[in-house]
Amino acid sequence: MNENESQLLEGLRALAAMEPRQxxxxxxxxxxxxxxxxxERRRRAVWGSAAAGFVAIAAAIVVxxxxxxxxxxxxxxxxxxxxxPSDANNVAGxxxxxxxxDDLAASFYPLxxxxxxPPLETSLVVRVQLPVSSLELMGFPVSEEAGAEPVQAEVxxxxxxxxxxxxxxx
Amino acid sequence: xxxxPSQPSDDDLLRLTSAGDERAFLEFYRRHQGAVFRFALxxxxxxxxxxxxxxxxxxxxxxxxxxxxxxxxxxxxxxYGIARNLVLRCLEREKPYLTVLDDPDHEYAGRLAGEQxxxxxxxxxxxxxxLRKAVLALPPAYREVVVLCDLxxxxxxxxxxxxxxxxxxxxxxxxxxRALLMxxxxxxxxxxx
Numbered sequence: 001m002n003e004n005e006s007q008l009l010e011g012l013r014a015l016a017a018m019e020p021r022q023x024x025x026x027x028x029x030x031x032x033x034x035x036x037x038x039x040e041r042r043r044r045a046v047w048g049s050a051a052a053g054f055v056a057i058a059a060a061i062v063v064x065x066x067x068x069x070x071x072x073x074x075x076x077x078x079x080x081x082x083x084x085p086s087d088a089n090n091v092a093g094x095x096x097x098x099x100x101x102d103d104l105a106a107s108f109y110p111l112x113x114x115x116x117x118p119p120l121e122t123s124l125v126v127r128v129q130l131p132v133s134s135l136e137l138m139g140f141p142v143s144e145e146a147g148a149e150p151v152q153a154e155v156x157x158x159x160x161x162x163x164x165x166x167x168x169x170x
Numbered sequence: 171x172x173x174x175p176s177q178p179s180d181d182d183l184l185r186l187t188s189a190g191d192e193r194a195f196l197e198f199y200r201r202h203q204g205a206v207f208r209f210a211l212x213x214x215x216x217x218x219x220x221x222x223x224x225x226x227x228x229x230x231x232x233x234x235x236x237x238x239x240x241x242x243x244x245x246x247x248x249x250y251g252i253a254r255n256l257v258l259r260c261l262e263r264e265k266p267y268l269t270v271l272d273d274p275d276h277e278y279a280g281r282l283a284g285e286q287x288x289x290x291x292x293x294x295x296x297x298x299x300x301l302r303k304a305v306l307a308l309p310p311a312y313r314e315v316v317v318l319c320d321l322x323x324x325x326x327x328x329x330x331x332x333x334x335x336x337x338x339x340x341x342x343x344x345x346x347x348r349a350l351l352m353x354x355x356x357x358x359x360x361x362x363x
Contacts, residue, residue, distance in 0.1 A: 004352050009320065011301045011355075016208075016321040018298065020217070023207040023224040031199060031228050032192070038232065039190045 108156045108165025117162055124157040127169070135166075180245035181238070188235040195235075198245075199228050205246060205322065206253050212317045213257045215306040219264070223256045243331045250324075250332040254314060261310065297355075304354035312347035319344055 129150045152169040178186075178194070180201070186194030206227050211220035230252050231238075238248050305316055318329040319340070326344075330337045 005348060008301075008348060008352055008355065011298055012305075012316070012320040014298050015302055015305070016212075016323075019208050019211060019321075021204050021208060023203050023221050027203070027221055027225045027228075028196070028199060030225060031232065032196065034229065035192050035195055035232055039192065042190065 108154075108167045110165045111163055114164045117158060117164065118160065120156075120158050120164055122159045123164070124161075126155045126157060128153055128155060135168075179240075181240045184231070184235040184238050184245070187232070195232060198231070202246065202249050203228070206249050209250060209253050209317060209322060210257050212305065212321055213254070213310070213313060214261060215302075216264075219257070219260050223253055223260060226256050227252045244328070247324075247328055247331045250318065250322075251334075254332065258310060300355060300358045301351070304351050304358070307354065308347055308350060312343055312350060315340055315343040316347045316351070320348075 130153055132149045132151050135151070135153075154167050154169060155163050156165040156167075158164050178197070180198065183194045183198040183201075187198060203224055207220050207224045210223035211217060214220060214223070227249055231249075238245060242248075305313060305321075308316065314333065315329060318324045318332060319326070324332070326337045326340045329340045333340070
């Protein structure tokens with residue numbers, strides 16, 4: 001390295017030392033404001049997505065549970081178990097479906113406490129097997145001989161999950 | 171742009187930034203803004219351009235903090251790379267209006283003049299000011315090498331990473347740039363005499 005080049009490098013070092021070393025505080029303020037605005041937009045987007053997801057799930061539940069099922073259209077003559085469609089809901093051996101209220105309640109025998117419950121808005125019909133003796137608790141007259149025999153029945157549940165009525169299939 | 175062992179790494183700060191941590195972003199900004207600002211100022215010669223570029227560089231970081239890949243180089247090199255592209259774009263945009271030899275307020279010469287030996291200091295300040303103008307008058311491809319290697323003291327490998335070229339290219343451009351600067355300085359001295 002010759003003398004001229006050494007002087008040049010020395011001059012460049014001096015130049016580097018003399019230059020302003022910081023951007024003005026205005027730049028940081030602008031960036032901070034932008035960062036906050038973006039964070040706020042992102043938070044809103046996340047909450048929006050969550051709300052949309054919740055609404056979608058709620059809508060799916062409503063559609064699934066409140067849509068009329070074909071095997072419950074004829075309320076006057078409920079089908080036998082063998083006539084139920086293969087896609088009917090079945091949980092732990094209990095078949096069930098949610099149906100429109102309409103005149104459904106009229107085809108069930110009202111349970112003793114049902115009068116004190118809120119009016120029926122939507123309903124769920126659950127098909128169950130019960131010992132005959134348990135019907136006595138619901139207010140049915142039962143002979144002692146029938147005792148432990150099982151009987152198929154449908155229970156009408158209200159929107160609050162409480163039983164409103166029962167009807168016997170067999 | 172060095173990190174001490176007790177400080178969080180640049181990678182950590184950017185990870186936190188991407189999760190919406192404002193403090194991490196500001197710490198990253200404060201750690202690197204000086205170098206980015208000086209680079210933009212030394213490349214453009216204009217404080218307004220340097221501020222605009224500094225702001226835009228960190229806007230890019232804010233928008234896509236995950237784009238930084240520590241395997242490909244340091245955060246400093248990453249930021250220099252963004253700043254370089256933005257400066258070149260600004261210079262291109264302002265080409266018709268830019269007079270790089272402008273210093274109406276004699277800002278740098280004034281800052282260099284000390285209280286003692288005013289005549290000598292002033293002569294020295296003027297030499298440095300001439301050098302600054304000579305750097306700004308270099309073609310951008312040579313100027314950026316001088317700014318990175320001589321003013322910011324990056325080694326050839328780091329500069330090659332920032333500019334995306336071979337180390338040999340950096341070496342030859344720097345050699346040529348220094349020759350041009352010495353030529354300009356000699357011409358300036360002849361004019362002064």
